[in-house]
Amino acid sequence: MQTSEPPRNIINASDLDAWEESVDPQSTGPIDTVKIQTAVRMILEAIGENPDREGLVETPARVARMYQEIFQGLYQNPHDVLATRFHVKQADLVLVKDIPFYSACEHHLLPFFGVAHIAYLPEAGEVTGLSKLARLVDIFAKRPQVQERMTEDIAQALNDELGAQGVVVMVEAEHLCMAMRGVKKPGSRTLTIAARGLYETEEAKRREVIDLMRRSL
Incomplete structure (x- = not known):
């Protein structure tokens, strides 16, 4: 049937x-951007890269900002x-x-x-x-x-x-x-x-x- x-x-x-964006990208919870930048710099050094070269010098900061955005769900209810x-x-x-x-x-x-x-x-x-x-x-x-x-x-x-x-x-x-x-x-x-x-x-x-x-x- x-x-x-x-x-x-x-x-x-x-x-x-x-x-509408559910949360202001500038207010995404207690993400430690300084610690992220330090960690990314260490990873670049660990794989044999120079974190101070032109293409990478801003990478740690960029990654920190990206993590603030893509992991903001951790701080939303x-x-x-x-x-x-x-x-x-x-x-x-x-x-x-x-x-x-x-x-x-x-x-x-x-x-x-x-x-x-x-x-x-x-x-x-x-x-x-x-x-x-x-x-x-x-x-x-x-x-x-x-x-x-x-x-x-x-x-x-x-x-x-x-x-x-x-x-x-x-x-x-x-x-x-x-x-x-x-x-x-x-x-x-x-x-x-x-x-x-x-x-x-x-x-x-x-x-x-x-x-x-x-x-x-």
């Missing part, structure tokens, strides 16, 4: 208006992002697809990047803004991370903060630690899925949502 398709609101992240909620009369499945992200593998500090798809079934019509889902992805991506934990963290935060009936998060990513080094398999992608609530316990409903995530619009 064919399963009826759930009512839904599907949004592609590329169709959303430009999202998902509760603050999801605190803005509102009620709608009829709240069916909400699905936001293709949210781009960049993160850093905690094992080698090399980038991994891709897209996240987030679906949730609101409880009693309580929803959050669509851009807040994109910000939530950024919070957990902008820190030393592994894809499996990042997927679980996003799902758990939505479950805890929204009290949704069900949550599904799917993350697709390419890892440069697999492309540049080690097995050297560029182009390979990793898929991770986390479910909460009724989507964790009811396989048929979970499969319906995953099928929607994989479907091209």
